Amino acid sequence: MDGTPAQQLAETYLAMLNTHDPDLVDRFVAEDYVNHNPFVADGREANRQFWTAFFTALPDLSATMEDLVISGDRVVGRFVYRGTHTGEFLGIPASGNSVEMRSIDIWRVADAMFVEHWDELNLMQLFQQMGALPPLGAGSEGQP
Structure with missing residues (x-):
């Protein structure tokens, strides 16, 4: 891999997504990783467990990195994930939907690893695509 160490961490994250290898977290997630995400606990092992479940739910997952910005000790990436929901995800049964x-x-x-994480996700749309939530405006046909 080319680029800065921070860029290499982001590229390893993307490689983990596209190879479906949750053990790659050993190469970019610190053991005492702090995760500001309500669905994923702190720590490397919790991260590994989440990705294992994610890949089970979306076994044909592919991801692209749309943007990468590095400033000081911060790395910001914008990603798109696509797959077919063929396994249970966060209690949502498989829908078979794309x-x-x-x-x-x-x-x-810090110390050449990701040590803390924040994210913004389009979860409402994802849960709608999985059939767990109705589409926006559902039931409003014919309403003034």
Whole structure:
């Protein structure tokens, strides 16, 4: 891999997504990783467990990195994830639907690893695509 160490961490994250190898977290997530995400607990092992479940729910997942911005100890990436929801995800049974999720991830880097993480996700749209939520405006046909 070319680029700065921070860029290499983001590229390893993307490689993990596209190879479906949750053990790659060992190469970019610090053991005491702090995750500001209500669905994923702190720590490397919790991160590994989340990705294992994510890849089970979306076994044909592919991801692209749309943007990468590095400033000081921060790495910001914008990602698009596409796959087919063929396994249970966060209690949502498999729907067989094609889904697209977008994220903006911000990581703090220390000692050549991601040590802290924040993200913004289009979860409402994802859950609608999985059939767990109705589409916006559902039931409003014919309403003034």
